[in-house]
Structures are given as C-alpha cells and as structure tokens.
Amino acid sequence: TSPGRGGAGGRAWEARRGTGRAVSRRPGAVELGQAPLQTPVSESLLPRAGLEPHSGNMAVDLEDGDDRFQHSANSAYKPVNTSFQEEEPLIEEPVGNRYSLQKPKDHLNGAYVIFFIMGICSLLPWNFFITAKHYWIYKLQNCSNQQDPNGHGVSDLRDYFESYISIASTVPSVLCLIGNFVLVNRISASIRILSSLAIMLAVFVVITVLVKMDTSTWTQHFFVITIICVVIISSASTIFSSSIFGLTGCFPMKNSQALISGQAMGGTVSAVASVVDLAAAADVTDSALAYFLTADVFIIVCIVVYLILPKLEYSRYYMRSHKGSTHPAGVLPSSYLEEVDESQGITNSSFPAKGTSDQNIPPLRPILKKTAVLGFCVFYVFFISILIFPSISSSIESVNKDSGSLWANKYFIPLTSFLLYNFADWCGRQITAWIQAPGPKSKLLPALVLLRTLSLPLFMLCNYQPRSHIKMVIFNKDVYPAVFIALLGLSNGYLGTLAIIYGPKILPKELAEATGVVMTFYLTLGLALGSACSILLVHLI
16 A cells, blocks of 8 residues: 555554654545655655645645635635644755745735736737627628628628627637646646737737728628637637636635736726727727727737746745646645545546556546535526626616717716626626635525526616517616616626635645636636527517
C-alpha cells in the first residue's frame, strides 16, 4: 500500500512520522499536502508540506452541513477553526527558503486591475456586436428589399439578426467549453489565452475593415461573413474567459471577483456608448467604426496587461506555488482519492491519479458532485436573467409614449433596459468584494436563486408591447419596470458571482482551473436554454 493511503502500510507510514501533525481521517475531509518523509525535500514539495505561511495545505470539509468554509490559499475567507493552520509542519523549514517569506501584497492593486481589464475584454467584443444594432440594420437593408422570382420579399435578415447571432454564439460556446476542459492539461493556460486574444483581434480587424466597404451589392455574402465572424469571436472569447477564470483559481478570491466585475463593466461601457451614439445621431458607419476600433484597442490592451501579469511579484508567488505542486492540474492527490473511497465506496479507478495514462484529462465526476448545488445556482441565475433581458425588458415601453417626449420615445428603453441593467449587474458583482454571504454550503443561496423566479410575472405584467394574450397591465407606471430591472441586474450580479467564485474554492487546488471551466459551462448552458425559452415567453404574452 502506498504511503498516505489506507491499510497497514498507510498506518505504519503515519506512525513513522513521529512528531508530525495528526492526520484527519474524517469521511469527506479533503487533506492536501500528504507527503512521505522518505521523499527528498525540494521546492516543489515544500508548499504541500505546510511550509508556506497560511498555505492552501488545509482540510476542506466538503460533506458536513455546517457553514464553516475552510479555503485554500486562493481564498479570501478566514476559516472559523484555525487550529489546523497552527499545527506543526511535516518538515522543519529550511532557513532562507522562499516559501518562508511573507506573502507579497498586491501593490497598487496591480493584479486586481489586470484581472478587471481582462474581464472587460472577455465580453466587450460581444457587447459591441449587439450594441451596433443600427449599423447591422444599415448594412443588411438591401436584403429586405430583394424579392424572389414569385414577387415575394426575401426573408428579412434584419428582423432575425439577433436570433441568428444568438445561435451562432451559443452553440460554439458550449462546444468550446467542452474542448477547453479536455485541453486544460494538454495546452498551457498562457497559450490558450494569448492565442484566443490574437484570434479575437484578427477577426475584429476584419470587421473594422468591412465597416467602410460598400457591401450593398453583396449583402447576403456580408451576412454570411458576419455570422462566421460571430462564431469565431464567440469560440475564442469562450476559451479566453474560461481559461482566465480558471487561472484566477490560483489567486485569492478577490481576483475572481475582479474578473467577473470587469465582465459586467464591459456591458455597462457598451450601453453607455449606445446612449451617447443615440444622442449624437452621428453617421452610422462612423459610429460603428468607433465601436469596433474601441474593441480593437481593448483587446490590444488586454494582451499587454496579461503579459505584465507574471512579472508582478504578487502574481509570481501564487502562480509559482500552483506550478510547484507535484500533482498536475486536474490530478487529485492520493489522500483525496482515499477519502472519496472511504466515504462513498468508490474505487480509485474512477479518478485519474498521478502516473496514470488519463492524467491529462481532469476527473469530471468529483468536480460535478462537489459543485452540483453551486452549478445549479449558476445555471438558474443566468437562465432567469436571459429569459427577461433583453427579450422582455427591451419591449417594455413607457406608459407616456403618446406624449411625444424624448424620454418616453427615444431614451426610455436604452436607459431603463440596457444601461440600468448593466450598471446594476456591475454593482452586484462589485458588492461581492466586500460581502460574501451566504456561504457555499448555506441553503439560503439556492433559496434566493429560486426566489428570482417571481420576477417573471412582474415583467410580464408591465407595459410590454405588443400584447396578444395577456391584455392586463398592472404595473402602469414607468418607475415599476425601472425598479424591477435594477433588482434583476443586482441579484444577477451578486448571486451569480458568489456561486461562480465559490466553485473552484471547495475543491483541491489541483482541480481549480478545471472547476473554473465547469462553472463557466453551467453559465453558458443557462444562457443557451434561457435564450431558447425566451421565445416561448414572448409568444405567451
């Protein structure tokens, strides 16, 4: 029997440890860092041996029902019971070892700002695609004027353009998430991140060049090119987002929060740009050119700041600690496998361990099992949000539309539906930097997520137009949809962010990146199913 596992060999090995700290054998407790004393001491072993101050070498009780949340080094939480941290390490700490130094601080919040910028970049291209609606209508107007040989108008691509974009982005996103999960240990995160950014930049350069080209004689070909660009952009953006979120699993939780807040800020920036464009009433192609050039600049900035990230002492500390583990990312420590065996009766062959031929593919079963509740929360939060925004919310008109005022006719929908939602979403995500409650094991979290279902009838009974089946309008004042959309965005940002950032923190660090990809998959699945169901909801009204 190998050291650190059950059986007589394991007990004898534990006895040989002498004055070393006691080994917890509680069912369901994840013990990181077991290592036999016979193994030569190296820098890659030290973090696992408990020599790093406040290290991730901490037991995480994944089964019992209390709310104690003991995190790894990448967590911003403080454990309730710190006795584990105060126990003696397995090996005496050598003088001058780099892990004996105090953890470096994030000077000037450099890493936080970098992750925030990368969060903006991850969704900014997509937001600029859907924001430039007037540009797409202008470019595709000839499709609506063409007629087939029988004299009937060709299907209006302008009316269904948003639907085509949704289909072209959702399906590739799901497929790319699956591929990214498989490749998480085959291709390094840096290669995946930089290559996806390069692809996004190249595609947006093509889109920018097409802005000033006369496409009136080949409109349908332009439409096909645009859809292909959407597919490529969505695929690259998905790989970039899931990879960078997996990378934040090696850092404290505030960096995951920065990334997600940046994503919401990307939506806010695009919403502000749309309102400014609407007020300026500039030439359609000029405003579109400014849109896409802005996206180009942001992608270039994102590439630069990502290259700066590993040069920061703060970043090197956490990335070096993560790489220093003798377990590859996605390969479980033998002690974790043993705990799963004892508590659930599962054989070790269910999971790839170090030295097996399947170690390049992260073990999916333990990730899905441990993140089941959090994954459902992520899925349902974004499922409800996409059901309402923008398919329902953008069709709620001002009750004073007949007055002829600019507010009621020109600015009501852009401000209340798009800008207010994105700003509230950003505020909700930003709040998680200071308040992180309820915890990952609390039953209150899924209860609050399910409570958001009540927002569906609230929006359906606002002044949604046109109405075919539900004629009654109960909330007949403009303030009602504004309050509802603010609450929807705030709860989406807060609850969605909590569930997403909790995921990689309740499993060993070796599974942090793979868990980040899985949580992103839950998010994308919620958006995909929610987009499909939103069509049924519109027909119901």
